[in-house]
Amino acid sequence: MTMLGLVAGALALGLLALSPRAPAGSRFASLAELGALRARRSRPGGLPLGVAAVGRWRPTPVALCAPPGESVLVLGPTGSGKTISLIVPALLAWPGPVLAASVKDDLVVATGAWRATLGPVDVLSPGGGGTLRYDPVALARDAPSAIRVATSLATAGQGATTGEMAFWAQLAAKHLAGLLLAAHRARGDLGLVARWLEQRADHEPLGWLSDPADDAVARGLRASLGREERQLSSVLATAESVIDPLLGAAPDCVLDPGRLLDGSGSLFLCAPAHDQRRFAALFAAVVDEVLRVAFLRAASQGGRLAEPLLVVLDEAAAIAPLADLDVLAATCAGQGITLVTCFQDLAQVRARWGERAGTLVNNHRTRVVLGGMADPSAAELVASLGGVRRDRARKDGPAPEARPLVDAHELRQMPARSGLVISGSLPIARVRLRPWWRHRGLSFRGEAARRDDHRDCA
Numbered sequence: 001m002t003m004l005g006l007v008a009g010a011l012a013l014g015l016l017a018l019s020p021r022a023p024a025g026s027r028f029a030s031l032a033e034l035g036a037l038r039a040r041r042s043r044p045g046g047l048p049l050g051v052a053a054v055g056r057w058r059p060t061p062v063a064l065c066a067p068p069g070e071s072v073l074v075l076g077p078t079g080s081g082k083t084i085s086l087i088v089p090a091l092l093a094w095p096g097p098v099l100a101a102s103v104k105d106d107l108v109v110a111t112g113a114w115r116a117t118l119g120p121v122d123v124l125s126p127g128g129g130g131t132l133r134y135d136p137v138a139l140a141r142d143a144p145s146a147i148r149v150a151t152s153l154a155t156a157g158q159g160a161t162t163g164e165m166a167f168w169a170q171l172a173a174k175h176l177a178g179l180l181l182a183a184h185r186a187r188g189d190l191g192l193v194a195r196w197l198e199q200r201a202d203h204e205p206l207g208w209l210s211d212p213a214d215d216a217v218a219r220g221l222r223a224s225l226g227r228e229e230r231q232l233s234s235v236l237a238t239a240e241s242v243i244d245p246l247l248g249a250a251p252d253c254v255l256d257p258g259r260l261l262d263g264s265g266s267l268f269l270c271a272p273a274h275d276q277r278r279f280a281a282l283f284a285a286v287v288d289e290v291l292r293v294a295f296l297r298a299a300s301q302g303g304r305l306a307e308p309l310l311v312v313l314d315e316a317a318a319i320a321p322l323a324d325l326d327v328l329a330a331t332c333a334g335q336g337i338t339l340v341t342c343f344q345d346l347a348q349v350r351a352r353w354g355e356r357a358g359t360l361v362n363n364h365r366t367r368v369v370l371g372g373m374a375d376p377s378a379a380e381l382v383a384s385l386g387g388v389r390r391d392r393a394r395k396d397g398p399a400p401e402a403r404p405l406v407d408a409h410e411l412r413q414m415p416a417r418s419g420l421v422i423s424g425s426l427p428i429a430r431v432r433l434r435p436w437w438r439h440r441g442l443s444f445r446g447e448a449a450r451r452d453d454h455r456d457c458a
């Protein structure tokens with residue numbers, strides 16, 4: 001064996017020894033096994049995760065990132081560092097276009113100034129203070145677009161695609177498609193749609209849908225208006241609740257996904273915490289629209305976006321519960337779109353996506369579970385993905401019991417600002433989080449916001 005081989009062997013043994021009690025069965029990834037997660041200048045586009053931890057959660061200088069181009073799922077209770085240690089660093093590190101939805105304005109505050117140096121920054125904040133609005137009437141240019149926009153608005157925020165709510169959402173979408181297209185043809189706005197809903201108008205909107213190309217939509221509206229009284233009332237009530245958050249004073253500038261994708265732009269969606277439910281359908285529809293345009297663009301650019309897009313859904317269950325999030329997590333990755341979805345716990349995912357929750361988790365190739373999780377289902381997830389370990393058998397003793405590599409108790413007691421990274425087929429890696437201001441190369445970018453604040457005050 002050469003000298004180099006001896007040194008490498010000794011190093012590998014040393015690194016393995018840093019793992020807690022080298023058990024039989026599953027174990028944590030050693031530093032030597034973390035190649036796919038190591039942050040490298042030569043591999044841009046990976047999302048910063050912090051530094052690898054070994055032994056008793058001792059931080060090492062090895063910076064980790066989620067592999068580029070793959071969807072990332074983050075599970076972490078409130079205050080665990082999802083925003084300051086994972087999302088803000090991702091937004092500061094990303095060189096191309098970004099769509100970020102959050103329940104607070106924390107992402108715009110921390111990253112808006114830096115992102116503005118890369119391209120246009122837009123904020124859609126229906127609660128007030130935004131710079132643009134989402135206009136479904138403008139988007140309903142023809143029958144297929146009207147059906148798509150109405151369906152996305154009515155159903156995208158529903159999470160699960162079955163059940164009574166989904167049933168009414170489908171019927172409301174049919175009705176709304178007709179009214180949106182009619183309003184578009186009438187050069188009207190959403191106020192006109194609201195008036196038609198209120199008045200149960202038939203002649204006026206149907207009169208605008210006389211073109212044979214609009215026939216399918218016109219038939220849908222006619223059928224909807226012909227429903228028996230109780231059903232019609234429910235359909236109209238559902239449709240009204242869908243467009244209600246979009247009404248009222250709004251900025252003139254209208255959402256344009258092209259502006260975001262062409263110029264390394266940033267689109268921030270912010271909803272006040274107390275109004276999340278009201279705006280969930282709106283945000284889901286906006287994300288849906290941006291992704292639709294991004295997919296079309298990817299197809300025209302050889303299957304992948306030339307300039308990859310980052311989509312971050314903080315508090316995804318509350319803010320933008322896209323009905324087909326599980327499918328998107330799988331399809332985005334291949335097309336140059338990195339999807340990062342954050343949840344407080346797995347129970348949220350199950351409540352929203354029901355039996356599709358498992359696929360949703362699986363379709364994110366990298367999952368990060370942060371310290372302090374008291375959610376038993378998160379422990380089950382880590383146990384099922386992380387495998388089991390067996391303590392060493394004692395001489396003449398009984399066969400050691402198999403137990404999860406990380407059990408519920410250990411998950412809850414992980415140190416503050418720490419996490420487990422379960423990525424692809426790698427053993428579980430342990431990571432110590434770093435707030436954005438302690439990321440080399442990124443802190444300066446975030447500080448841009450503060451510098452600008454001070455300049456404003458001066």
Ligand SMILES: Nc1ncnc2c1ncn2[C@@H]1O[C@H](COP(=O)(O)OP(=O)(O)OP(=O)(O)O)[C@@H](O)[C@H]1O
Nearest residue numbers: 076077078079080081082083084085086106344435
């Ligand atoms: N700018 C800041 N400077 C110092 N500490 C901060 C700053 N922003 C947040 N913190 C603290 O860092 C911790 C992690 O905050 P963070 O907002 O990342 O949590 P989170 O996991 O996103 O929680 P939530 O689910 O409530 O959004 C919290 O204890 C918070 O008080």
Ligand SMILES: [Mg+2]
Nearest residue numbers: 082083084314
């Ligand atoms: Mg947060």
